[in-house]
Amino acid sequence: MAASELDTRVRRGGFWSDTNRTGIASWIFSTDHKRIGLLYFYSTFGFFLVGVLLGLLLRIELMAPGRTIMGPQTYNALFTVHGVVMIFLFIIPGFQGSFGNLVMPIQIGARDVSFPRLNLFSWWIYMIGAVIVLTSLFTGGGPPDTGWTFYVPFSARTGTNVSLAVLGVFIIGFSSILTGLNFVTTIHRLRAAGMGWMRVPLFTWSLYATAWIQILATPILAITLVLVAAERMLGTGLFDPVQGGDPIMFQHLFWIYSHPAVYIMILPAMGVISDIIPVFSRKPIFGYKMIVFSTLAIAAAGSLVWGHHMFTSGMSDTAVLVFSFLTFIVAIPSAIKVFNWVTTLYKGSISLEAPMLFALSFILLFSIGGLSGLILGAAATDVHVHDTHFVVGHFHYVMFGGTGFAFFAAMHYWLPKFYGRRYAEKPALVGWALMFTGFNLMYFTMQVLGMKGMPRRYYDYLPEFATLNLVATVGSWILVTGLIIMLVNLFRGLWWGEPFAGNPWGGATLEWSTPTPPPTENFVEEPVVTHGPYDYKGSGIP
């Protein structure tokens, strides 16, 4: 064992020092949910940074019309890989895998998840799938160029390495299903004494709803991907009209998973926000029961709206009617959440540390994303903005401005708890301000471009779109500058920053009642829950 590693363990204490394995084996063979959580965190976040780099390259290419730094085939491969990496390797497994694993068992007063070995197995499956996806980029006919949606007939015809990429995503799907099963069981069976369902913290509630979507929806993705592979390798013709197949059927199958998957991506983010806002307002969350209800309502109704990706596809007008209606229905629980979060601030005592800054900007960016979603949900207006940069802007407002910013909030809020050291506030503020500015400059401009008619997945564009594309690209530079400042500050803090102990944020959920960093089985003595998760008076927090 290296001396520096021993130093780190002794210095940090808790689960860091309490292991009988050494080196990398103490991580990749550990069944401790906290170590698995950090494994997931570093692997998914590493892929996030890869995705950011690819996105940056895409924006540089779009800085000016014509060829800037790459040819069309490279551009098409990059936006495909950007999407696949961000969605399947970061945002779907990211929240549950890292913060779900790190925090959820402690939040419910458990010593670990129900199936710790299955939990480790999930990470291994995820890594195997990820390695296969990465292999597909450098072998065979080159990186896939289909877009992350793998639409047939194009995906069945292209000579690029689609089959291997699809196999990788297929394997990752099993990781998602197993994590879902594990979390549902854990939340049902392992809650501490006294923690009735109405005392479950909202982050855990969100993971519970998410886990059900993972279990129920992911198998459909698996089947769909198998069918694409069969189409390519066996020529089954299921999606080929010449052989009696139907390309639209693929789109239905794909979105039956991939729309609920959007809620897999956003629900845990909403859960984090619901946990952070009351803590930094020193006030119970407003409308706890309505937030729980809306979480479950989103998970249920979100499974029935997939067709709104297909209004222009040629499916029947009746289907357009039904899916447009259901899409507007699913907007209501999201609106309820936003109103409850904002009302939680009323008459509180608000402090604006980094987790709260990111949480408040989540509300704003998610609202912009959600409201632009209404434009896409209405049949008449969707036709104009469908498949344009408006959709790209909308999606990034929800997924990056929403889930991404919530992920950053969670990093500042919870990682110090597991490292025993913290970041500095001032650089965090600078990083946040730059990211927020760059973000809006980039993605709001994209929405304007979409309204003006610029289609998405365009390597080149007409001169009339040039100025706005340049603005968006400059926005991406500001955004990435802020991201770098934020990350340097955060990780420098986790290694060498001020000590972080006790309950500095003043949270009333159980993770703030254990030692910092938590010991291997989390609690010194088994906790008994006597108050709600946001009852600051009841838990004696000033």
Added chain:
Amino acid sequence: MDPTRFISTTEAIDPVFMFLFGACLVLLLGITAAMLFFVWRYHRSRAPQPTSQVESSLRLEIIWTVLPTVLVLAMFWYGWKEYLVLRTVPKGAMQVTATARMWSWSFAYANGKVSPKLYVPVGTPVKVNLVSQDVIHGFFLPAFRVKRDVVPGMANYAWFVAPKPGSYDLFCSSYCGTGHSGMTTTVEVLPEAEFAIWLDSEAKKTEEAGKALLEKYGCLGCHSLDDTTKVGPGFKGIWGRSETVASNGTERTITVDETYLRRSILEPNADVVKGAPPVMPSFTLKEDEIKAIVDYLKVLK
């Protein structure tokens, strides 16, 4: 024909945009203003302790469930109603068949005329029947708020009416591979008399016949008539040029002659010019068509 007889698609859709954006803006400003005010007013420097521990209010929850419900149902209904305008082709619309292929458009008229641009008369509703020869494309006219996917094996259509003469963008909106962003053309809206003349005119000279064929089969989607490279090599000065090509994985140098051009049309991936992607589909043209194209390329300097 009187242009005011039909509600154009733009006139139908834009008010829906106005209503939706207006309502969204009010909501966004309300949420932002409330949030900023609360953060300022109840900042710890002004409010050292929380002054309320209220956890819920049934009345508020009902209000902010019912009001958004009413609002989104109104949005849904208005959006659906005007969507029907896009789906209902006015009687007597002129029919054009749009054929999309990787990566170009061609438009066929009732009299057999084929054009790479969509020429239409002003004020006349046009129904565009959408045919794909390969993968899914998207027929998108931003100026008319019209979009419909072009799906192989599926009889999709779109319609629009242009109230004013002019030239409008026509994009492929559904991602279709290497040349996707180059798959753009225009809608040319002409006064009725001018349109009638255009529709009856025919390409006459040999040179024009070859060029017309290149347009008809969408060759110009990927090959320019000057020396710029789009997806494949440009056509200007191609005759007699020596090119390095990859044939079955081995590189060799050839001189562009009639045999090579003929082979490149019928079996495009047999000899692929170095640096170009092997993505061109095979075109089964008639002998006289190939002859006309070769004759045109011979003189294109």
